[in-house]
Amino acid sequence: MDIFTPLEIEAIWLSLKISVWAMLWSMPLALGTAWILARCDFPGKFLFDGIIHLPLVLPPVVIGYVLLVTMGRQGFIGKFLNDVFGITFAFSWRGAAVAAGIMAFPLIVRAIRLSLEAVDQRLEAAARTLGANPVSVFLTVTLPLTLPGIIVGGILGFARCLGEFGATITFVSNIPGETRTLPIALYAFSQVPGGEEAAFRIVVISVVIALLALAGSEILARRMQARIGNGS
Amino acid sequence: MIQIQINRQLGNFRVSAQFESQTRGVVALFGQSGSGKTSIVNMIAGLLTPDSGRIKIDGRVLFDSDHKINLKIHERRIGYVFQESRLFPHLSIRSNLNYGRKRAPKNARQIDFEEVISVLGIGHLMDQKPRTLSGGERQRVALGRALLANPDILLMDEPLASLDAARKSEILPFIEMVRDRFNVPIIYVSHSMDEIIRLADTLVLVNDGEIAAVGPVEELTSRIDLRRLTGRYDAGSVIAATVEKHDEEYGLTHLTFNDKNIRVPRVQAPVGITARVRIRARDVSLALDKPDNVSQLNVFSGKISEIGERRNNDDGTESHDIDICVDIGVPLWVRITRWSLDQMQLVEGKEVYALIKSTSIDRQSLGQQTQHMEKTL
Numbered sequence: 001m002d003i004f005t006p007l008e009i010e011a012i013w014l015s016l017k018i019s020v021w022a023m024l025w026s027m028p029l030a031l032g033t034a035w036i037l038a039r040c041d042f043p044g045k046f047l048f049d050g051i052i053h054l055p056l057v058l059p060p061v062v063i064g065y066v067l068l069v070t071m072g073r074q075g076f077i078g079k080f081l082n083d084v085f086g087i088t089f090a091f092s093w094r095g096a097a098v099a100a101g102i103m104a105f106p107l108i109v110r111a112i113r114l115s116l117e118a119v120d121q122r123l124e125a126a127a128r129t130l131g132a133n134p135v136s137v138f139l140t141v142t143l144p145l146t147l148p149g150i151i152v153g154g155i156l157g158f159a160r161c162l163g164e165f166g167a168t169i170t171f172v173s174n175i176p177g178e179t180r181t182l183p184i185a186l187y188a189f190s191q192v193p194g195g196e197e198a199a200f201r202i203v204v205i206s207v208v209i210a211l212l213a214l215a216g217s218e219i220l221a222r223r224m225q226a227r228i229g230n231g232s
Numbered sequence: 233m234i235q236i237q238i239n240r241q242l243g244n245f246r247v248s249a250q251f252e253s254q255t256r257g258v259v260a261l262f263g264q265s266g267s268g269k270t271s272i273v274n275m276i277a278g279l280l281t282p283d284s285g286r287i288k289i290d291g292r293v294l295f296d297s298d299h300k301i302n303l304k305i306h307e308r309r310i311g312y313v314f315q316e317s318r319l320f321p322h323l324s325i326r327s328n329l330n331y332g333r334k335r336a337p338k339n340a341r342q343i344d345f346e347e348v349i350s351v352l353g354i355g356h357l358m359d360q361k362p363r364t365l366s367g368g369e370r371q372r373v374a375l376g377r378a379l380l381a382n383p384d385i386l387l388m389d390e391p392l393a394s395l396d397a398a399r400k401s402e403i404l405p406f407i408e409m410v411r412d413r414f415n416v417p418i419i420y421v422s423h424s425m426d427e428i429i430r431l432a433d434t435l436v437l438v439n440d441g442e443i444a445a446v447g448p449v450e451e452l453t454s455r456i457d458l459r460r461l462t463g464r465y466d467a468g469s470v471i472a473a474t475v476e477k478h479d480e481e482y483g484l485t486h487l488t489f490n491d492k493n494i495r496v497p498r499v500q501a502p503v504g505i506t507a508r509v510r511i512r513a514r515d516v517s518l519a520l521d522k523p524d525n526v527s528q529l530n531v532f533s534g535k536i537s538e539i540g541e542r543r544n545n546d547d548g549t550e551s552h553d554i555d556i557c558v559d560i561g562v563p564l565w566v567r568i569t570r571w572s573l574d575q576m577q578l579v580e581g582k583e584v585y586a587l588i589k590s591t592s593i594d595r596q597s598l599g600q601q602t603q604h605m606e607k608t609l
Contacts, residue, residue, distance in 0.1 A: 126318040128305040129277055130332030130381050140331075144322045 004205075005198075007176075007185070012205065015181040018093055019161035022101035027154060030105055034112035055167075056106040064170025067099055071171075095172040096179045100164040104157035111156055115149020116142070148224045155217035162209065182206055234259060234385070234419070238275050238285035238295075247271045247441040253434045255290055255385065255417035260428040260449070263438030263461070269421045272438065273387045276419065277312050278305035289385055290417075309340070311378030311416070313388040317370035319362035325373055326358045332381025340382045343414055348376045351409050368399040372406055379414060386410075386418045392427065404430060425463050429453070429470060429510050437461045449508065454563045456540055456555060467555070468512035469565045475503050484529075484590065490561035495529045496593045513555055513567035515592035519585045520576055528587040534560035536582050542570070558586050 004012070033052060037045070055063055071078040072090040081087050089095035119142055127137045165183040172179040174188060186202040189195035237250040247268040253259045261269045274280040276287055276294070281302065287295040294303050311332070319328050329349075333341065349355045352372045362370060371391055378386055391407070392400045408431065411418060422428055428435060428449065435452045437444040439461055445452055450470045453462050473487035473494060483498040487507060494509065501507055523531060540555035554573050556566045564586055578584070 120318075122314070122316070123318055123320060125279055125305075126312065126314065127320070127331070129279075129308075129310060129312040130377065131306045131309070131335035132331070133304075133306050136335075141320060 005201075007198075008201065008205065010177055011180055011182050011185040011202070012209075014093060014096075014177070014179070015162055015183075018096045018100055018181060019158055021094075021097035022104060022161045023154060023158055025097070026101035026105050026108060026157065027150075030108040030153065030157075031112055031150065033105075034109045034116055037109070038113050038116040052109055053106045055103050060103060060164070060166025061170050063102060064099060064167035067095070067102070067167065067171040071095065071098065089172075091172050091175060091179065093172075093178055096164075096168050096181065099167040099171045100161035103164050103167055104160040107160055108153040108157040111153030112146060112149045115146045115152070118149075119145045148221060151217065151220050151224060155213060155220075159210065159213055162206075162213075182209075233288075233290060234417070235286070235288040236272070236276070238272065238282040238287060240271065240275065240280065240282045242271065245441060247275075249438070249441070249443050251436050251443045251446045253436065253446060257433035258411055258418045258420050258431045259434045259436060260432035261419065261421045261436045261438055262425070262428055263423065265423060267438045268441040269423075269438050270389055271441075273312075273389055273419060273421055276308075276385075277310050277387055278303065278308050292384065306335075309336075309381075309384045311381050311383035311386040313371075313374050313378045313386065313391045315390045315393050317362070317367075317374035319365075319370055319373055319377070321362050323361075324358070325354065325360055325362070325365070328362065328373060329377050329380055332377055332383075336380075336382040343380060343382050343416075345380060347413075348379055351413055352376045352406055366399075367395050368402050371395065371399075371403055375406065375410060379410060379416065383416060386416050387421075388418060389421045390423070391420075392422075392424075400427075407431060425453070429508055450562075453510070454565065456538065456557065456565070459555070467565065467567070468510055468515070469563055470508055470510045471562050471564075472506055473509055475499075475501050475505050475507055477503060492532060492561060494588070495590050497590060509593060511564065511588055511593065513565040515589060516564065516566040517587045518556070518558070518566055518568060518572070518576065518578070519587060522585055523587065526587060527589070529590045530588040532558075532560040532564065532586045532588075534558040534564065534584065534586060536578060536580050536584060537563065539573075539578065539580055558584060560586060 037049060037052070068090065069075050071081075073079065073082060073088060078089060081089070087094065089098055123145070124137050124141055127141045128134075132140065163183055164181070165187065168179065168181065169184055169187070174180055174184050180188070182202055182205065186199055186206070189199040189202065234253045234255055236252070238247065240247045245268070249268065249272050261272060263269050271280060275282050278294070282295060282297065284297040285295065286293070286297070293299075293301050294308050295301060320331065323331070329345070333345065352375060354369065354372050354376060357365060357369060357373065362373070365373065375391070388407070392403055395403065404427065410416075411431065420428070420431060432449050434446065435449045436446050437452060437458060444461055445455075445458055450472050452458055453468070453470045459467050471489055471494075473489035476486040476488045476493070478485050478498060480498075484495045485497070485499045485501070487494050487496060487509065496509060499507065517528070522533070535558065536556055537559040538557040540557070542554065543551055552570050553567050554570050556568065556573075556578065558564045558566055566586060
């Protein structure tokens with residue numbers, strides 16, 4: 001692999017690892033949140049909806065700072081996790097996965113929610129009359145019909161995670177081999193004299209990864225559409 | 233036995249329905265749009281919860297507010313055929329059909345998969361997706377899917393309403409076959425008297441959220457006090473008659489009732505079965521003397537048993553027609569002008585002859601009572 005320098009490989013690998021872990025924790029949570037927003041009505045729903053969407057409208061640095069304060073070694077969540085489970089988030093790749101997941105969360109929720117709201121609830125009622133209990137209806141009717149939204153949400157979220165910068169650098173800083181993802185590496189190179197060539201190479205890598213992800217999502221979305229169709 | 237007694241407030245509309253009926257054959261809920269028919273079946277299915285009341289089917293309590301019983305939808309063992317087919321778009325026809333079947337208790341799976349497919353003629357569709365099917369095919373699959381769940385009762389909420397006239401007459405025979413082949417009671421919701429006369433044995437008239445009358449189709453459709461609910465334009469009598477023989481040369485079928493013979497256009501019904509003939513009041517004429525040389529094939533003598541009141545048209549203007557009931561062994565309604573009434577000096581008790589044109593009895597006016605045919609498969 002002499003196309004990439006070891007430093008680049010490290011950054012690519014870290015970016016992918018952090019993004020995958022960010023998706024792993026945020027996707028199931030986003031599905032649940034989307035379901036609550038699409039199907040439930042309760043007092044304070046407006047506020048709940050607003051909090052979910054905060055990462056979309058707040059400067060990422062604010063999210064990063066809040067994470068640093070709460071989940072850092074001295075923060076109340078961070079201290080608890082460190083004392084009880086011995087896990088630290090500050091200045092580690094795990095913290096980067098948390099930050100990336102939070103930043104991607106509203107995007108994923110939005111995509112899944114839209115798809116969930118488009119599911120014909122009359123089909124769910126029909127499934128109930130055919131003897132399926134609510135869990136079974138969710139797994140065999142609701143979830144398959146929401147799949148296009150889940151995939152779109154996943155792709156959008158993954159892309160957002162790969163590009164995450166502000167919250168990450170604020171919360172977990174720029175540590176080579178631990179938290180230096182592609183965007184952070186690019187930023188680092190742009191700050192040193194003579195780093196233009198290295199910076200440009202990372203730009204190209206980022207563009208290639210983004211294009212591959214887009215193509216992949218397109219193929220998946222088409223396959224889903226063909227599977228589900230639009231007839232009732 | 234279907235025993236229903238339910239109350240439910242829906243905005244400022246109140247459904248307060250109480251009726252009992254045998255579970256044999258088809259029980260039709262008939263009424264105007266918005267009269268509460270769908271709410272009633274939804275409460276039986278559990279899709280809508282009554283505020284109070286009791287729902288019992290063949291001894292099984294599905295809902296009882298006094299005893300805090302409210303079976304969940306998936307525990308009620310009802311099959312529901314909706315107005316729209318509601319097939320699962322992501323599943324093949326085979327998986328759609330199996331959806332309810334594999335969830336039915338093993339000891340209740342009495343209805344044979346292959347038999348349903350052959351009766352409904354959907355064998356060639358198995359591996360397709362719902363979106364490639366025509367409206368009629370979808371509704372047949374929906375019917376099969378509900379049936380294969382081996383329900384205690386089948387609910388059908390205007391299953392033909394979303395289809396055009398040609399598709400309707402394509403599906404009706406399938407519903408008749410399901411009724412006759414599989415021993416599952418059916419509650420059939422409709423606002424089309426044609427469908428009900430063809431399919432139903434028992435009629436439940438729903439009006440403004442309440443039950444106006446319950447009884448055999450023949451009886452209720454002949455009652456003048458229910459005319460407003462059973463439909464005025466097509467008002468008439470429904471007579472149960474036995475298929476005597478078919479006259480192939482002239483394309484006629486001979487039916488008998490009360491030792492009387494009525495000839496109708498050839499129908500596809502085996503000799504010996506009981507058919508239901510609807511005779512619209514406007515298709516019957518009256519004569520004072522026995523007519524000999526007339527084209528009407530069916531002439532019955534009888535006595536006038538009732539002369540209807542003068543009434544208004546739907547738009548409020550006064551109607552100049554009058555309905556007369558002639559007892560020819562069964563009540564037969566005749567609609568004539570008031571001019572004829574006065575000219576012929578018709579009064580109750582007077583002997584008259586009723587003339588019915590055979591061709592006025594069309595295919596749509598004939599129905600079969602539920603028969604449990606021997607299985608041929």
